[in-house]
Amino acid sequence: MAEYIKVNPMYQDRIEEVFQTNINPEIVLEFEIHENDFVNSGKGSAELKVTIKRLGVDPAIMRKVAVAAYEAEINITAHSRGGVMTSNIFPDYVHIVFQDRGPGIEDLSKAMTPGFSTATDLVREMGFGAGLGLPNIERNSDIMKLDSAKNESTKLDVIIFFH
Amino acid sequence: MTIKRYYHGFEIVKDNCTGCTSCVRVCPTEAMRVREGKVEIDATRCIDCGNCVSVCKYKALVPHPDPLEKIRKFPYSAAIVTSAFAGQFSENISYKEVLAAVKKLGFNLVIEESMITGFMVRLIREYVRENKHIRPILSSNCPAVVRLIQVRFPSLLPNLLLMESPMGILAQYYRQKIADEQKLEPEEIGIFNIIPCIAELTATHAPEGARQKLYDGAFSIKVIYNEVKQILNSGEKLDTDFESYDAGLAWTLSGVEADLVDCDDIRTLSVNGIENVKDVLSKVEDHYLDQYDYIVVRNCKNGCVGGVLNVENPFVAMSRIKKLTKEARKVEFDDSEISEMNRQDAFKVDPILPRSMMKLDPDIKIALTKMKKLNEILTQLPGLNCSACGSPNCYSLAEDIVQGRAALDDCIILLKQTKEEEK
Numbered sequence: 001m002a003e004y005i006k007v008n009p010m011y012q013d014r015i016e017e018v019f020q021t022n023i024n025p026e027i028v029l030e031f032e033i034h035e036n037d038f039v040n041s042g043k044g045s046a047e048l049k050v051t052i053k054r055l056g057v058d059p060a061i062m063r064k065v066a067v068a069a070y071e072a073e074i075n076i077t078a079h080s081r082g083g084v085m086t087s088n089i090f091p092d093y094v095h096i097v098f099q100d101r102g103p104g105i106e107d108l109s110k111a112m113t114p115g116f117s118t119a120t121d122l123v124r125e126m127g128f129g130a131g132l133g134l135p136n137i138e139r140n141s142d143i144m145k146l147d148s149a150k151n152e153s154t155k156l157d158v159i160i161f162f163h
Numbered sequence: 164m165t166i167k168r169y170y171h172g173f174e175i176v177k178d179n180c181t182g183c184t185s186c187v188r189v190c191p192t193e194a195m196r197v198r199e200g201k202v203e204i205d206a207t208r209c210i211d212c213g214n215c216v217s218v219c220k221y222k223a224l225v226p227h228p229d230p231l232e233k234i235r236k237f238p239y240s241a242a243i244v245t246s247a248f249a250g251q252f253s254e255n256i257s258y259k260e261v262l263a264a265v266k267k268l269g270f271n272l273v274i275e276e277s278m279i280t281g282f283m284v285r286l287i288r289e290y291v292r293e294n295k296h297i298r299p300i301l302s303s304n305c306p307a308v309v310r311l312i313q314v315r316f317p318s319l320l321p322n323l324l325l326m327e328s329p330m331g332i333l334a335q336y337y338r339q340k341i342a343d344e345q346k347l348e349p350e351e352i353g354i355f356n357i358i359p360c361i362a363e364l365t366a367t368h369a370p371e372g373a374r375q376k377l378y379d380g381a382f383s384i385k386v387i388y389n390e391v392k393q394i395l396n397s398g399e400k401l402d403t404d405f406e407s408y409d410a411g412l413a414w415t416l417s418g419v420e421a422d423l424v425d426c427d428d429i430r431t432l433s434v435n436g437i438e439n440v441k442d443v444l445s446k447v448e449d450h451y452l453d454q455y456d457y458i459v460v461r462n463c464k465n466g467c468v469g470g471v472l473n474v475e476n477p478f479v480a481m482s483r484i485k486k487l488t489k490e491a492r493k494v495e496f497d498d499s500e501i502s503e504m505n506r507q508d509a510f511k512v513d514p515i516l517p518r519s520m521m522k523l524d525p526d527i528k529i530a531l532t533k534m535k536k537l538n539e540i541l542t543q544l545p546g547l548n549c550s551a552c553g554s555p556n557c558y559s560l561a562e563d564i565v566q567g568r569a570a571l572d573d574c575i576i577l578l579k580q581t582k583e584e585e586k
Contacts, residue, residue: 026531027538046445055530056522059318066449091528162527 001149004108008142011161018095018143018159025088025095027051033076033083033100036122041077044085045069048096051089057162065094068140068158071133072098078123080154092163093142098156105148112138112146169206169518172364172381173216173226177201180223184550186215191437192314192520196563197553208520210310212437212462213361213471226361226472229380231390234269237353237379239345241272241337243330246415247359247467249277249487250480251388256395258409258487263401264394265357265387274337276329278496280411283329284423286505290324291429291457299432299447299455300324302420306366307462308440309515313371316444317517324457325372327510329414330356330363334377335509336501356381359415360470362462372512383472409491412484417466421459430454435461435469523565537565545576 007015017023029051031044049066057065069085076083076098083100105111114135119128138144143159182200194208195215202223216224234240242265249258266273291300303309303324312319327335334354342349356367358381367381394401413419421433432455434443440460446452463469468480475483504510523537524530540561548556552573554563563569572578 027534045449049445049448050521051534053521054523054534055527056519056525057527059517063318063448063450070449070451089531091531 001147001152002108004112004144004146006138006141006144011142011159014093014161015143018093019145019157023090025090027087027089029087029089031073031085031087033073033085033098035077035080035082037077037082038128041073042070044087045073048087048094051087052094055089061160061162064140065096065160068137068160069096071136071140072096072156072158074128075133075137075156076100078119078128083153093159093161096158098154098158100154102151102153104150104152104154105146106150108146108148169209170365170369171204171206171209172211172228172361172368173213173224175202175204176223176225179221181221182553183221184553185218185220186224187553187555188550189214189218190555191441192311193555193559194520195555196568198569205520207518208314210307210314210462211360211362211365212307212311214437216361217471226364226383228358228364228383228386228472229355231268231382231386233380234353234355238351239271239341239347240269240353240355240379241274241341242266242268242270242355242357242382243274243276243333243337243378244357245330245359245363245384245467246275246277246412246484247470247473247480248357248384248387249409249412250415250468250482250484251384251473251475252483254483254486257403259403259405259407260395260401261391262405262407263403264391267394267399267401268387268390270355272337272341274333275408275411276333277408277411277414279329279332279498279501280408280414280423281496282332282498282501282505283414283420285502286326286510287324287424287457288426288429290326291424297322298453299458301444301447302457302459302461303512303515304328304420304459305362305461305463306371307360307362307437308460309371310362310365310518311437311440311462312444313515313518314520315441316448317519318448319444320515320517322447323515325512325514327373327377327512328366331370331373331377332501332510335375336504340500350376353379355379357384357387358382358470359384359467359473360463361472363470364472372515374511374513384470385472385474388474406494408494408496409487410493411488411496412491413488415467416481416484417461417464417469418459419466421457424457424459429456431457431459433459433461435466436464437462523562533565537561540564540571543571543577544574547576549576551575 080100088095141158145157148154187195192208194205417435418433421431425431465477469477523533544557554560
């Protein structure tokens, strides 16, 4: 498996903590994402956005969460065989895990290049596939980790701090 | 802690309320509750959209415009007529006669909102071009939408066009002009709006972001319509030897503001109806509509002719205004003085502040605890969203319980189950 990780230097010291497996989030939201279901794609991130608003998170940070989650949801809809979005909410950050069912990303660094896209004609007809999804997610998250390989499933971790 | 009180353009007549919950169900911000059989409003959440007033069959929610006598308190008084007013009258009555009859009510001067439509287009284009770092710019013309953004979309407050509305600009300009011409103090002049909706009523008395006093009161189209009809029916001779500005009237209709502002370098979008507006604002939050430079967002379907204080059906009113605009003589309003005031930044408004209603608690840790409890309660509720408890739906009842404003046995279905188990 290849790995791509990007960390906002401000949160360098929190990496170990946030990737621990024995921590319990305060709230967990789970959302099933189906392949090519563009009609319902975006509902998971909309639900997360409302939850974040209810918690009183700063509006500018709320928008970062909304954009990153929306882009990732669209990615799974357009490029994978479907998957699950799990939003783990902690008192000072949200850790969203996007786990799909393949087919995996062949070249991670290419995938992170703005403008690069493997989107099909169907996806482009829906107005997506400009190759800005992953770079946009990267820009809006404090920690982003992408694990994938060809013919494997892809796991994307997006972490955004509230302060 | 100080609690800010918000002004609203309507009031509750508790004696008339039957507790039917019609209003509770149509409120777009879930501001209404029925408690102990009577309606209550959360003044922070209410955006004055008027939905509740229009569905109440029992006259328990009534607009409170100013009494018409108020104009006599001032040595000089002027009316600013919203363009929607022109659509209320049948076509055998000329619009000039209507305006002349308004003057007969006791005004020294009748000002038309439509006078500065051309000026508004230039002002908006200029603002959109100057603020390239903000996209999209959102129209601030509809006071209900401005309040919706304050309570539900505070992250979009910087996107609002921070300029006075046409009526605000006219009020400012004419107060000074009349004071100079008539040798009066500005406060001796009464400036009154004739308005189509509750939100404008609220905005007249409590304008958001205004840097100075703009208006002295507002009258609803309904009240003025009646008075004007009586004058027209009396057969009294009316002086119609003046210009009216019919060409700019269509601004009040949905879609027209966006069409007029749209040009080679400014792409616009027009949205109306509160549910559509909520949907689009959520998409703006997600940066999904950044390709638009200017978005016109209005609470009422069809634009201001859809406001609850109108008399005529909005579609009929719309058709009449279109006809007036089409047949209008080209009369230019001299806006050179207004343009000069604009160059001196006279029409800028202060940044609009949030009225966040979404937060469960100011402390995020407590908010998390409350949300867990809320989710727990939600699993116990039947999910019928029947409003019989007095909250709009099961989710908001769960929220009310968490906030200590309701109890689990307010749910009639649960109560029935408990009673049956007891038997």
